[in-house]
Amino acid sequence: MADPSYDLVVIGAGHGGYVAAIRAAQLGMNVAVVESRERLGGTCHNIGCIPSKALLVSSLLYAEAGYGLAAHGIAAQGVSFDLAAMMMRKDRIVDQNTKGVAFLFKKHKITHIRGAARIAATGKVEVVDAAGATHTVQATRILIATGSVPATLPGIAIDEERIVSSEGALKLASVPKRLVVIGAGYIGLELGSVWARLGSEVTVVEYLDRILPGMDTEVATLAQRLFVRQGMSFRLGTKLTAAKASKSEMTLTVEPAAGSAAEQVATDVVLVAVGRKPNTEGLGLEALGVERDPKGFIVVNNAFATNVQGVYAIGDCVAGPMLAHKASEDGVACVETIAGRVGHVDYNTVPGVVYTHPEIASVGKTEQALKDEGVEYSVGKFPFTATPRAPTATPTAS
Numbered sequence: 217m218a219d220p221s222y223d224l225v226v227i228g229a230g231h232g233g234y235v236a237a238i239r240a241a242q243l244g245m246n247v248a249v250v251e252s253r254e255r256l257g258g259t260c261h262n263i264g265c266i267p268s269k270a271l272l273v274s275s276l277l278y279a280e281a282g283y284g285l286a287a288h289g290i291a292a293q294g295v296s297f298d299l300a301a302m303m304m305r306k307d308r309i310v311d312q313n314t315k316g317v318a319f320l321f322k323k324h325k326i327t328h329i330r331g332a333a334r335i336a337a338t339g340k341v342e343v344v345d346a347a348g349a350t351h352t353v354q355a356t357r358i359l360i361a362t363g364s365v366p367a368t369l370p371g372i373a374i375d376e377e378r379i380v381s382s383e384g385a386l387k388l389a390s391v392p393k394r395l396v397v398i399g400a401g402y403i404g405l406e407l408g409s410v411w412a413r414l415g416s417e418v419t420v421v422e423y424l425d426r427i428l429p430g431m432d433t434e435v436a437t438l439a440q441r442l443f444v445r446q447g448m449s450f451r452l453g454t455k456l457t458a459a460k461a462s463k464s465e466m467t468l469t470v471e472p473a474a475g476s477a478a479e480q481v482a483t484d485v486v487l488v489a490v491g492r493k494p495n496t497e498g499l500g501l502e503a504l505g506v507e508r509d510p511k512g513f514i515v516v517n518n519a520f521a522t523n524v525q526g527v528y529a530i531g532d533c534v535a536g537p538m539l540a541h542k543a544s545e546d547g548v549a550c551v552e553t554i555a556g557r558v559g560h561v562d563y564n565t566v567p568g569v570v571y572t573h574p575e576i577a578s579v580g581k582t583e584q585a586l587k588d589e590g591v592e593y594s595v596g597k598f599p600f601t602a603t604p605r606a607p608t609a610t611p612t613a614s
């Protein structure tokens with residue numbers, strides 16, 4: 217029997233891949249998506265944005281019940297939480313959303329192929345299914361949307377129980393008494409907030425001398441002050457060099473970023489949140505000759521085409537902000553261009569939001585970036601507290 221053949225085979229059903237597939241189907245292409253995870257939706261739906269937002273909301277409600285309601289004249293006594301129920305709610309949301317993606321695939325007649333894909337040659341994708349059998353699929357065009365995986369630190373092995381990435385931090389079986397978070401970026405601050413609200417003593421260790429690199433410095437300084445009031449502590453300009461586990465606890469070795477006197481810190485769980493790296497292993501890119509940059513990102517032109525004819529890439533596995541909505545925009549622009557339309561993404565206007573309390577949003581260049589680029593600018597500021605609505609907002613810890 218001849219191999220099935222498609223106009224477009226997308227590898228990866230995350231926010232980049234599934235949105236690209238739907239748009240391509242809407243534009244008349246015959247589309248298949250290869251996904252190795254059991255459920256569609258990629259990192260964001262399964263082990264990233266959505267489950268973390270579910271826990272952020274649950275933990276915020278608990279925290280507010282403990283300290284924020286009295287000012288509203290609301291009395292709540294004996295508030296407690298059931299972590300297992302909180303996790304079940306999160307899992308239900310994940311289930312519902314990933315089923316939603318499956319429904320959209322059906323609606324748009326997109327073929328879902330389960331298994332791990334490798335590009336065997338131009339126009340040819342090999343898929344190894346869960347049983348180990350290999351199937352071949354023909355594709356006029358191939359779109360790589362395999363996303364990213366957590367970056368690790370040398371000598372620190374993630375076991376997803378005591379040394380966790382964001383994935384393990386979303387399913388801890390109990391609230392750790394002490395949690396050390398390595399990296400004061402999006403993940404460290406969001407998941408650090410979740411566990412701090414639920415009662416962990418959270419210490420954030422950050423290599424740089426500030427939190428939230430890439431965001432406005434003044435906003436980051438103010439945010440740090442609020443996080444401290446919420447019970448988190450920070451060790452800036454500090455790096456983790458070793459982690460040793462004994463039966464009862466973990467011993468971390470940290471030292472100033474510039475080196476010198478090492479120090480030991482005891483903890484129960486460590487969350488490594490030092491960024492993410494492109495997920496391209498096993499795709500056969502070396503053999504195919506697909507160009508990558510020194511950091512491993514697939515190199516594409518402004519039509520998301522790689523240097524290999526008929527092979528495209530979008531989202532976290534190409535350069536640019538590693539954000540779900542950016543991946544979707546890449547995907548839409550890529551398939552619209554393939555369909556002969558004009559697809560374009562303006563990377564200067566990709567918004568970013570850290571879903572802490574308060575939420576921190578940014579778009580465009582920061583003041584520091586403009587300074588570095590020698591661009592003239594003028595500063596406009598308006599404090600949120602000066603808006604009439606501000607006092608009505610829910611207080612953070614005080």
Ligand code: NAI
Binds near residue numbers: 401427454537570571
């Ligand atoms: P990040 O790039 O936001 O932050 C990583 C932090 O780790 C940086 O502050 C960095 O200076 C620090 N770091 C690096 N090496 C270190 C070391 N050896 N010791 C101490 N600190 C170190 O990365 P993060 O938080 O892991 O998130 C990964 C990606 O996921 C980000 O690109 C982010 O855009 C995305 N994401 C977005 C979310 C959102 O949109 N709300 C939520 C979660 C993740």
